[in-house]
Amino acid sequence: MNNRLYGNLIFELSKEGRKGYSLPRNYFGDYEIPSSMCRAKEAALPACDELTVVRHYTNLSTNNFGVDTGFYPLGSCTMKYNPKLNEEMAAMPQFQNLHPLQPEETVMGAKALVLFLEKALCALTGLAHFTFKPYAGAHGELTGLMTIDNYHRSRGDMARKKVIVPDSAHGTNPASAAVCGLEILEVKSTADGLVDLEDLERLVAQEGPNIAAMMMTNPNTLGLFETSIPEIAKLIHDCGGLMYYDGANLNPMLGVCRPGDMGFDVMHINLHKTFSTPHGGGGPGAGPVGVREGLQDFFPNVSPYQGNFAVMMRACAYILSLGGEQIKNVGPLATLNANYIKESLKDVYELPIDGLCCHEFVFDGLKDKSTGVTTMDVAKRLLDYGYHAPTIYFPLLFHESLMIEPTENESKETLDAFIAVMRQIAEEAKTNPDEVKSAPHNTPIGRVDDVLAAKHPIVTYQQMLNDQD
Amino acid sequence: MYKYFPHTEDDLQAMMEKVGVKNLDELYAQIPEHIRFKGDYELPRAASELEVRQVFEELGNKNKQLTCYAGMGVYDHYTPSVIPNLLQRSEFLTSYTPYQAEISQGTLHYIFEYQSMMTQLTGMDISNASMYDGTTACAEAMMMAVAAGKKVNKVLVTGCMNPLTYEVLKTYALHRNIEIEVLPIRDGITSLDDVKAALAQGGVAGVIVQQPNVYGIVEDFTGFAEACHEQKALFIMDSVAADLAVLKTPGEWGADIAVGDGQSLGIPMQFGGPYVGYMCCTEKLIRKMPGRIVGMTQDNRGQRAFVLTLQAREQHIRRQKATSNICSNQSLMALWVTVYLSLMGKEGLKEAAQLSYAGAHYLCDELLKTGHFTLAFDKPFFNEFYVKYDGDANALYNRMIDVGIMGGVRLEEGFLFAVTEKRTKKEIDNLVKIAAL
């Protein structure tokens, strides 16, 4: 990593007179764009030759950390290996050059892939139909909630505008509900981290006719399986609501348990988590939504075509590669890896809820809190040792949440090395706490001043220049 | 065991012992037996790399490769070979949301560049880190206008909007309780008088227009922004990104929010996605903007650094009060666009736009010369145009498909043709020959 050498913006490498493109000659004769249509002020874009551009972005990439760089135990994000074959398949020109409005008979191969993926996801989830229109997980959530809203509206059941979510839910759940015009009711968790059935019964008794759905992940955001799921589903169904499965945590269920069999009616899947498509620095993902038979008529139109097709192609390649027999191992191996880390560290990190977890688990900071070393410090120190940090300060149930998800692709050696470093940081917290509190030291940049960024937002190069004046 | 699973028998034993289970099944002992999945998935058996490749090749050959004159929001522009190569850098490809700024400067840095370039293209002050696509970006702009307004929930939408975008707007509006009023089409364009009359009714949060509009026509929006602002409504423009290299910008038209799809900036059509939506706005609206934003700051060593900023607007903090439920941007596609714009610069964009413009006007002229086609509206267009056909349009459409031409998009009375810099004179002459039969 070499931020010092290549910290320039592409604009700062620009020189008028250079160009990085070549285009065909104009053989069409004199067709001038009328000046009345044209912009008065030119766009100040960089002027660079091709090698400058290639070097700039190649070097930028080295200031990044990806799954291919090292262990990436980011809880709730399922940073599994992104197979190279999938990339090649998604780039095949026979698919890449298809216009989405081409007539059906010219896109039979692409349609066949979509159909294959739908059948595969149905088999893996126990649901009956999928729509591929949603572009991402949050978009899938919104699509699923709209499906539910459409279903209730179709029955003239207009009062059902409330969605129950556990207090441990992802922040997206309430945000998606709000965009869908729905209101959130929070159900409490018990001391052992599961949905409090009594509290749920109370909510259902109070709000029954207003309940559109209950939205949950299983395993939940603490990595714990909601063992009362059949009872929860019955409670919600009996009061006329539907069960929504947030597929963010589907990975440990592969080969183990299907959302359809747990009693869920609607779900979304993050293809970029469970089905190995790359996260791309934050997208593009894909968030297909599946439903029980009969609900497919209520799918909303949330995008023009069939979603992020090239992402779906990668998921197809993954499923084809693993096949029915290997995909069954995904859940158990991911779960074994998580439990192995948990058991190996719980004597030095605070494990608020002991017992078997699924694909991930949450520590509440270091066991020894006397050193003043926080979860943030541990996370930053991990960067020094060449690891990506776990998810921190989520879920909100604990003050010092540190959420670790290793995925099935990591070897025992990788996990052992990570465990050793985590123990070493716990030791450093006692012997040399300042070293940990001021971490990271070995990264291209140190800790950033995010107060400055938020108070005085500079979000473009132009603003940066104006600011210097 | 399997190429993606590194666990040997010994590893498994040692790890299970540490965890305290005798077999992998015991890891799930807490799950009620009757909901466990015990059978086999209805899936094909595991396939080797070679076999997977064969499946894709076989299916790929079932698709027909067509010379593309279709547009309607998705355009067949050229992709410089540098881009797909750089995008396969796995530090970009296999990273996630840049929450850990210290090891994510690559992503944060290019998003800052992306934001800078998009504001240049649109003539606006601020850009977010990108959105899913143009249609959802437009829907987000609609919701943003309603949220920014005070107790107003009506949005005026031009009748000349791409119907695919309009459908998405309708979906979001239904659930969010937003009332959409569609403005009439007046000889292929939006009329300022209609806008003013609708605004005068009151309760309007925003007015959404499209440039070029669905018929490819470049509209004159003189007076639109002023009319909106007089009634405290936001003026929202949905434009094809590449065309803004030459067209009068949303900023110059006085827009408050500029949205659209960035696909035209060298992203392959790939059967509908992924593309990238852009959203820019005035400085005043920055805290109402949905999605991620990257800002500049300093690190504790005094170096320039980039970081996700203004996060208090976002779903993970604001939950149901967030400006939107969007989490991710379309990061890698934003990088695609950034590299494209770095290579093309303003001169390259202008050249490509000029070629597209010339090709489209040449095709139009040649089609009119056949005597079978007439322009649906006598209005200035850019690289897409709507012509009526005096023969059997479906038959002609199929005839073109048969010879490997995607002859535009079928509209009621004829065809919507789009031409990009990729279409050669020879190809266009060939199309005209078939259309003249």
Next chain:
Amino acid sequence: MAKVIEGLYYSESHEYVKVEGNIGIIGITDYAQKALGNVVYVDMPEVDDEVEAGAEFGAVESVKAASDLNSPVSGTVVEVNEALEDAPELINQDAYENWIIKVEMSDESELENLMDAAAYEAFCEKEAH
């Protein structure tokens, strides 16, 4: 220990009202500013906007949190503290000195629903545990 000032009225969502005639001067308490950390932005209403007791009228943002502002009293906004637009950190320096809005109260009896200094101090004490 967070500062609490005698003579002000306090809400459970940590806003205070200082009464001058029929004008209520509203801001967030020292306790609230400490809990939020570095304030980076204050979202304020405009003059002449109506506010309603218990309803949201704006928000205070720090880097990693945002907190809605709920008006302790109903009325019409007569002044907003424009100094906070450029220097939101003033709230951290002195939350009582740097009020957020001034409201012409429409129903002064609403003040009776609020806490006095002693009650608020006890309330914070309880919330901290």
